[in-house]
Amino acid sequence: MSTPSSLEEMIIALRCLPGVGPKSAQRMAYHLLQRDKTGALRLSQALENAVAGIHHCTKCNNFCEEEICSLCRSPKRDPSLLCVVEMPADLLMMEQAQCYWGMYFVLMGRLSPLDGIGARELHLERLVKRASEQTCEVILATNFTVEGDATAHYIATLLYAQGIKVSRIARGLPVGGELEYVDSGTLAQAVLERREVTG
Amino acid sequence: MSTPSSLEEMIIALRCLPGVGPKSAQRMAYHLLQRDKTGALRLSQALENAVAGIHHCTKCNNFCEEEICSLCRSPKRDPSLLCVVEMPADLLMMEQAQCYWGMYFVLMGRLSPLDGIGARELHLERLVKRASEQTCEVILATNFTVEGDATAHYIATLLYAQGIKVSRIARGLPVGGELEYVDSGTLAQAVLERREVTG
Numbered sequence: 001m002s003t004p005s006s007l008e009e010m011i012i013a014l015r016c017l018p019g020v021g022p023k024s025a026q027r028m029a030y031h032l033l034q035r036d037k038t039g040a041l042r043l044s045q046a047l048e049n050a051v052a053g054i055h056h057c058t059k060c061n062n063f064c065e066e067e068i069c070s071l072c073r074s075p076k077r078d079p080s081l082l083c084v085v086e087m088p089a090d091l092l093m094m095e096q097a098q099c100y101w102g103m104y105f106v107l108m109g110r111l112s113p114l115d116g117i118g119a120r121e122l123h124l125e126r127l128v129k130r131a132s133e134q135t136c137e138v139i140l141a142t143n144f145t146v147e148g149d150a151t152a153h154y155i156a157t158l159l160y161a162q163g164i165k166v167s168r169i170a171r172g173l174p175v176g177g178e179l180e181y182v183d184s185g186t187l188a189q190a191v192l193e194r195r196e197v198t199g
Numbered sequence: 200m201s202t203p204s205s206l207e208e209m210i211i212a213l214r215c216l217p218g219v220g221p222k223s224a225q226r227m228a229y230h231l232l233q234r235d236k237t238g239a240l241r242l243s244q245a246l247e248n249a250v251a252g253i254h255h256c257t258k259c260n261n262f263c264e265e266e267i268c269s270l271c272r273s274p275k276r277d278p279s280l281l282c283v284v285e286m287p288a289d290l291l292m293m294e295q296a297q298c299y300w301g302m303y304f305v306l307m308g309r310l311s312p313l314d315g316i317g318a319r320e321l322h323l324e325r326l327v328k329r330a331s332e333q334t335c336e337v338i339l340a341t342n343f344t345v346e347g348d349a350t351a352h353y354i355a356t357l358l359y360a361q362g363i364k365v366s367r368i369a370r371g372l373p374v375g376g377e378l379e380y381v382d383s384g385t386l387a388q389a390v391l392e393r394r395e396v397t398g
Contacts, residue, residue, distance in 0.1 A: 004264040006245070006252045013245035016238030017216075018230045019223070027379075029249070030288050031217045033262060034307065037250050039215030044246035046205070046212035047231070047239045053205045054232060063232060065203040089229050108233065180226075 007033070059130070061106045061123075062088050071104065078102045080136040084127065084155060086110050086143055090179040094141065099188035102139070105130060110142060111151040119154065128158055137165045139194055143178045156197040167194040206232070258329070260305045260322075261287050270303065277301045279335035283326065283354060285309050285342055289378040293340065298387035301338070304329060309341060310350040318353065327357055336364045338393055342377045355396040366393040 014025035032040040057064035059072040081102025085091050107122050131138050142148035156166045170193030213224035231239040256268035280301025284290050306321050330337050341347035355365045369392030
């Protein structure tokens with residue numbers, strides 16, 4: 001075949017993107033070379049910068065370029081509320097719903113024994129330490145999937161043992177649904193109807 | 200919002216890919232940062248290399264890293280046949296169908312007056328010059344869309360005036376269909392049943 005090797009390598013590399021198979025990768029590569037070389041170079045630079053520059057915030061564990069992210073540093077946020085989410089995309093959805101003004105803790109995953117992810121891998125001891133400091137209420141906003149529910153239950157037990165008030169966002173979200181894809185109104189309703197967990 | 204700027208820039212940059220909207224771009228960015236930093240760096244490098252290294256072959260106009268591509272240099276190809284396709288992806292499909300052993304000319308587009316693409320933008324004079332050299336038959340394998348058909352008809356008129364034999368791959372492909380997505384068997388049949396165009 002006559003495909004140049006750097007084009008072939010580009011097609012293979014594009015397949016690291018989620019949801020991109022061989023045909024889409026080929027289409028993307030040809031599109032970039034034919035129509036958008038500037039975009040390709042910009043993407044190349046952006047990927048490099050992001051991988052080099054982005055770390056985890058030492059307070060909320062979210063992606064961040066400094067040691068502590070702007071949200072954790074903001075004086076406008078209520079430090080007595082701590083919302084626990086699975087992923088950065090979930091935090092983003094919470095912010096877009098404009099229904100919550102407290103702090104966050106991003107688990108970067110969920111309990112999933114089958115995948116070898118337990119309490120230690122999620123650094124739950126950091127969450128407990130963080131919650132013990134100045135938090136009045138921890139709001140659990142993990143997904144309403146089996147793993148998300150199990151994670152919420154596990155964290156609730158841990159925090160309740162420390163005497164910390166724990167609540168769970170209301171099951172206004174469709175069962176089995178994921179935070180990242182819900183509409184803002186439903187999510188806002190779920191935060192409003194959160195209920196206390198008593199261990 | 201608390202999104203780091205290099206993450207935001209990465210999400211925007213990912214939207215240059217065809218079929219990727221804001222939500223997919225966000226999902227891709229988080230996936231790369233959470234699960235596949237190596238893949239992200241590899242993609243960054245591949246994009247840079249491809250944009251820097253890939254040019255057009257001076258003979259067939261396809262993407263190529265040298266002045267003349269390996270297909271044009273191959274002694275195994277029949278120089279008396281010249282197949283005209285719209286895009287590099289179409290050439291790839293022809294090769295995968297394993298039904299054709301001649302040379303190629305890639306138009307890198309099609310006649311589309313509404314988009315301001317005429318005979319001059321497609322460099323058809325290069326095609327005519329190329330075909331006049333040692334070609335016995337030009338096989339037109341542009342798509343069976345309105346623009347592809349118009350392009351084939353225009354090229355046929357040009358070449359027929361030069362006394363060059365011209366054929367069109369058979370309409371075995373579904374009408375309105377595009378070469379890139381057809382199965383190999385149908386494409387092979389279409390090449391077999393090509394018919395001479397008499398201007």
